[in-house]
Amino acid sequence: MARRIKIPATKYPVERFTLDNGLRVVLAPDRSAPVVGVAVVYDVGIRSEPEGRTGFAHLFEHLMFQGSENLEKLAHFRHVQGAGGTFNGSTHLDYTDYFETLPSGALERALFLEADRMRGPRLTEENLRNQVDVVKEEIRVNVLNRPYGGFPWLTLPPVMFDTFPNAHDGYGSFADLESATVADAAEFFERYYACGNAVLSVAGDLDVAEATEMIKRHFGDVPARPAPARPDFDEPDLTSERRESYTDRLAPLPAVASAWRVPNPIDDFTGYLPFVVLAEVLTDGDASRLVERLVLRDRTVTSLGGYLGFMGEPFEVRDPTAALLQFHLPPGGDVDKVLRTADEELERLATDGLTAAELGRVQARMATHLLRDTDAVLGRALRIAVLEEQRGEPELINDLPRLIGEVTTEQVRAAAATLTPQRRASIEVIPGGGK
Amino acid sequence: MSDTKRTLPALLPAAPIKLPNESERRLTNGLTVIAIRRPAVPLVEVRLRMPFAKANLARGAMLGQTLFSGTAELSTVEIAAELQSVGGGLSASVDPDRLMISGNSLAAGLTRILEILGEVLDGAAYPSDEVSTERDRLVDHIQVAKSQPAHLAREALLQRLYGRHPYAVQTPEPEQVRAVRPAQLRALHAERVHPAGATLVLVGDFQPKRALDTAEAVLGSWNGGGKDVTLPAAPQPEPGPVLLVDRPDSVQSSLRMALPAVPRTHPDHAALQLANLVFGGYFSSRWVENIREDKGYTYGPHSVIDHSAAGSVVLLSAEVATDVTGPALLETVYELGRMATLPPGEEELEQARQYILGTLMLGVSTQGGIAALATTYAGAGLRLDFLSEYTEQLRTATRDDVAAAAAKYLAPSGAVTVILGDASKIEAPVATLREVELE
Numbered sequence: 001m002a003r004r005i006k007i008p009a010t011k012y013p014v015e016r017f018t019l020d021n022g023l024r025v026v027l028a029p030d031r032s033a034p035v036v037g038v039a040v041v042y043d044v045g046i047r048s049e050p051e052g053r054t055g056f057a058h059l060f061e062h063l064m065f066q067g068s069e070n071l072e073k074l075a076h077f078r079h080v081q082g083a084g085g086t087f088n089g090s091t092h093l094d095y096t097d098y099f100e101t102l103p104s105g106a107l108e109r110a111l112f113l114e115a116d117r118m119r120g121p122r123l124t125e126e127n128l129r130n131q132v133d134v135v136k137e138e139i140r141v142n143v144l145n146r147p148y149g150g151f152p153w154l155t156l157p158p159v160m161f162d163t164f165p166n167a168h169d170g171y172g173s174f175a176d177l178e179s180a181t182v183a184d185a186a187e188f189f190e191r192y193y194a195c196g197n198a199v200l201s202v203a204g205d206l207d208v209a210e211a212t213e214m215i216k217r218h219f220g221d222v223p224a225r226p227a228p229a230r231p232d233f234d235e236p237d238l239t240s241e242r243r244e245s246y247t248d249r250l251a252p253l254p255a256v257a258s259a260w261r262v263p264n265p266i267d268d269f270t271g272y273l274p275f276v277v278l279a280e281v282l283t284d285g286d287a288s289r290l291v292e293r294l295v296l297r298d299r300t301v302t303s304l305g306g307y308l309g310f311m312g313e314p315f316e317v318r319d320p321t322a323a324l325l326q327f328h329l330p331p332g333g334d335v336d337k338v339l340r341t342a343d344e345e346l347e348r349l350a351t352d353g354l355t356a357a358e359l360g361r362v363q364a365r366m367a368t369h370l371l372r373d374t375d376a377v378l379g380r381a382l383r384i385a386v387l388e389e390q391r392g393e394p395e396l397i398n399d400l401p402r403l404i405g406e407v408t409t410e411q412v413r414a415a416a417a418t419l420t421p422q423r424r425a426s427i428e429v430i431p432g433g434g435k
Numbered sequence: 436m437s438d439t440k441r442t443l444p445a446l447l448p449a450a451p452i453k454l455p456n457e458s459e460r461r462l463t464n465g466l467t468v469i470a471i472r473r474p475a476v477p478l479v480e481v482r483l484r485m486p487f488a489k490a491n492l493a494r495g496a497m498l499g500q501t502l503f504s505g506t507a508e509l510s511t512v513e514i515a516a517e518l519q520s521v522g523g524g525l526s527a528s529v530d531p532d533r534l535m536i537s538g539n540s541l542a543a544g545l546t547r548i549l550e551i552l553g554e555v556l557d558g559a560a561y562p563s564d565e566v567s568t569e570r571d572r573l574v575d576h577i578q579v580a581k582s583q584p585a586h587l588a589r590e591a592l593l594q595r596l597y598g599r600h601p602y603a604v605q606t607p608e609p610e611q612v613r614a615v616r617p618a619q620l621r622a623l624h625a626e627r628v629h630p631a632g633a634t635l636v637l638v639g640d641f642q643p644k645r646a647l648d649t650a651e652a653v654l655g656s657w658n659g660g661g662k663d664v665t666l667p668a669a670p671q672p673e674p675g676p677v678l679l680v681d682r683p684d685s686v687q688s689s690l691r692m693a694l695p696a697v698p699r700t701h702p703d704h705a706a707l708q709l710a711n712l713v714f715g716g717y718f719s720s721r722w723v724e725n726i727r728e729d730k731g732y733t734y735g736p737h738s739v740i741d742h743s744a745a746g747s748v749v750l751l752s753a754e755v756a757t758d759v760t761g762p763a764l765l766e767t768v769y770e771l772g773r774m775a776t777l778p779p780g781e782e783e784l785e786q787a788r789q790y791i792l793g794t795l796m797l798g799v800s801t802q803g804g805i806a807a808l809a810t811t812y813a814g815a816g817l818r819l820d821f822l823s824e825y826t827e828q829l830r831t832a833t834r835d836d837v838a839a840a841a842a843k844y845l846a847p848s849g850a851v852t853v854i855l856g857d858a859s860k861i862e863a864p865v866a867t868l869r870e871v872e873l874e
C-alpha cells in the first residue's frame with residue numbers, strides 16, 4: 001500500500017469587520033489573477049417564505065435585479081457586463097446570494113450596485129408581472145417539461161418533513177406566484193433584507209485598506225436595520241419509515257431517493273462532518289461502496305449519488321437537514337431490492353467499519369474537490385460569505401480539507417450505523433412515459 | 436430614499452490579459468505535452484485530447500464508457516481507488532471530433548495520475564462483464580436523454596443541419612449499442628488510441644519543466660502510430676421551412692436556429708463574435724432583453740458560436756411557453772433582421788466588447804479555465820498566445836466590421852429553424868410567419 005498522501009491546505013488571509021449599520025464584511029485577498037468576486041448573502045431562504053407564498057423567496061431574488069434607487073431596469077446587468085463581468089443570484093433553503101465576478105478595476109462599481117439594491121429595489125407591478133412570467137418559464141424548463149424534474153430536492157422534503165417551512169415546494173405553485181403582490185415584496189424586503197441580516201464578501205485581487213474604504217463609502221449610509229429573529233425550524237426525527245411514490249409522466253425509468261436526518265450542521269459540526277465523508281465513501285466513483293455493489297456487481301442500478309442537504313451543499317445549510325442517497329434504475333428495476341441492498345451495505349459498513357486506506361483515499365478526493373471550488377474567486381467569495389453568515393467563521397474555508405481529513409474510521413462507522421430503515425424517508429418515481 | 440442621485444463609480448483601467456506561460460514538448464512517440472503553471476491551489480488539471488473523427492458512433496461511445504473498466508493488472512474498482520488515493524479522478528468523453536480524457540488530482544499526485552492514465556492507454560482490456568454492464572448503462576442513459584426536450588431538439592437540428600455529414604447523428608441508437616462487442620472495442624482502441632496528433636495539457640501547481648519530464652518519463656513509451664483521419668468540411672446551413680417536431684402535451688416549445696459562422700482564425704470571427712453578443716450572446720443583449728425582460732416569454736435564451744473541427748455555426752436556443760411560440764419566433768426573426776440590416780449602436784457595441792474582453796480574462800483565472808481553453812485551442816491547432824491576437828481583433832473591430840459580419844452571417848433568411856413542441860397548438864401560429872414542415 002502506497003504511503004498516504006498529505007492533504008494540503010490553502011492559506012487565504014481572511015479579514016472581517018462590521019460596519020456601524022450592522023453589515024458584516026469579509027475580505028479574502030489573493031492577487032494571483034486580476035479578478036475579484038463580490039457576494040452579498042442575505043439570511044433568508046425558502047424556509048422563511050410565508051404560507052400561501054410558496055416560491056416567494058426565489059421570485060423576490062428576481063425582483064432584486066429589476067432596478068433600485070439609482071438604477072433603471074436592465075441597468076444592473078448592463079453595468080456588470082459592460083465592465084467585463086458576470087453576475088447571478090440564487091435562492092437556497094437558508095440564504096439567498098447575489099454575486100459578480102469582474103476584472104478587479106470594476107470592484108468599486110460592483111460595490112455601488114450591491115449597495116444600491118440593499119437600500120431598496122424598485123418594486124413595480126410591471127416588473128413583478130414580468131418576473132412571474134420568467135419564473136414560470138424557469139420552473140417549466142427545470143421541473144415541468146423534463147423527466148425527473150424536481151427529483152428529489154422538491155419531491156422528498158414533503159415526505160420527510162411535516163411543517164410548512166421544511167416541506168413546501170420552494171420553486172412555488174403557479175397559483176401562489178401569480179397571486180404575489182408588490183406589497184408582499186415590500187414587506188419581504190423590509191423584514192429580511194436588513195443590512196444587519198446580510199454579509200458582504202470580496203475575494204481576489206484587492207488591497208484590504210482600499211477595499212475597506214470603498215465599502216465604507218458605498219455601504220456606510222445604508223440605513224441600519226436589525227436582523228429579524230430566525231425561527232427554529234427543527235422537527236422531531238422520524239421514528240418509523242416513510243415512503244411515497246408518484247408517477248412522472250415524462251420519466252422513462254424508475255428512480256428512488258432516500259433521506260435520513262443528520263446532526264445539526266452548525267451547532268454540532270464535529271458530529272455532522274462524518275456524515276459528509278460517509279456520503280462520499282458510499283457514492284464517490286467506481287471504488288465507492290454503493291457503486292461497486294449496486295452498479296458494477298448487482299447491476300440493479302444505472303447511476304446513483306449521495307450528498308448532504310436537499311440542495312447538495314453540505315457547508316451552506318442549517319438544521320434540520322439530511323443525508324441523501326438517490327438511485328436511477330434500469331427498465332423494470334426493483335426499488336425494494338435496491339433499498340434493501342443499500343441497507344445491507346450500510347449495515348456492513350456499520351458492523352465491519354472501513355480501513356484507513358479506504359477512508360484516506362476518499363478524504364484525499366474530497367480535498368481536491370474543496371480546493372478546486374476555491375480556485376475561482378467567486379467560489380471563495382460565496383463560501384466565506386455563507387460561513388460568516390451562518391457560523392461567524394469565514395476562516396473555516398482554509399480548514400475544511402484538514403477537518404475532513406481528521407474524520408476517523410470509527411466516526412464514519414458510527415455515522416453509517418444511524419442510517420437505518422426506521423429513520424428513512426423515501427420517494428419513488430414511477431415511470432409514466434418516455435417512449 | 437435620498438434626493439441626490441448617486442453616480443456610478445468609474446472603472447479603473449483593465450490590466451492587459453496576462454497569459455500564463457506555456458511550456459511545450461513533442462515526445463518521440465508523437466504526443467504533444469503542454470504544461471502551464473498556475474500554483475493558486477495545490478492541484479493539477481489533466482486533459483488528453485485525441486483525434487477521433489469517423490470512429491464508429493456506438494463503438495466510440497462505448498469506448499468512452501469502458502476505457503477505465505480494467506487492464507490486465509487492475510480492475511475498474513482498483514483503477515478508481517488508485518486515482519482517489521492521490522485525490523484524483525479521470526473520465527473519458529467522445530464527440531465526433533475527439534476522444535477526451537479529463538481529470539484532476541492533488542498536485543503531489545501528478546506522477547501517479549499520469550501513471551494510471553498510461554496504464555489505461557496502453558492496456559485497457561475491455562473485459563466482457565464490464566463491457567456488458569456499461570452497455571446496459573449507456574442504453575439506459577440514451578433512453579433518458581431521449582425523454583429530454585433539449586436532447587430531442589438538438590438531434591432534430593443536427594439532422595437538418597448536417598444531412599449526411601458525420602455531425603448529423605451524434606448519439607447512437609440503443610440497438611447499435613447493444614451490438615457492440617469487447618473485441619470491437621479492443622480493435623477500435625488499437626486503431627485510434629495513439630499519441631500521434633494527441634495533446635496532453637497539464638495545468639497546476641508544478642514547475643513546468645518537471646511536469647514535462649514526468650509526462651515524458653511516464654507516457655513517452657505509449658505506443659506510437661495511429662492513423663490521421665479528418666472529416667470533410669461540414670455543409671453550410673441551408674435554410675428551408677421551419678421543421679416542427681411534435682412533442683404532444685409539451686408545456687414549452689424548444690426553439691432552435693442555426694446560422695452560418697466562421698472558425699476562430701477567420702478574419703470575420705472577432706466581428707461576428709461581437710455581433711452575436713449584441714444580438715443574443717449574453718444577458719444584456721437585444722434578444723434576451725426583448726423576449727425575457729420585456730415580454731417574459733422565456734427564462735434563459737442564448738446564442739453562441741459553436742466551433743467544431745469541420746465547421747462553425749451560430750446556435751440559438753430558447754425554451755418558450757407553448758402559447759407564445761409564434762410571438763417568440765416573431766421577435767427572434769425581428770431581432771436577427773434588425774442586426775442584419777442596421778448597424779449596432781456605439782454604446783451597445785462597446786458594452787459587448789468590454790464584456791467579452793473581461794470574461795476572457797476571468798476564463799483564464801482558474802486552473803480549470805486555463806486547461807479548458809488551452810485544450811480547445813490545441814484542438815484547433817492553436818496555442819494560448821492566440822488569445823492575445825484574438826483580444827486585439829476584438830479591441831479593434833469597428834462598428835462597420837460588426838455591421839458587415841451581422842449582415843453576412845446573422846440574416847434571418849439564412850437560418851435553419853427547428854421547433855420541438857406540441858404541434859397541435861403551435862403549428863398554426865408558426866405557419867403564419869414561416870412555411871412549416873412537420874417531421
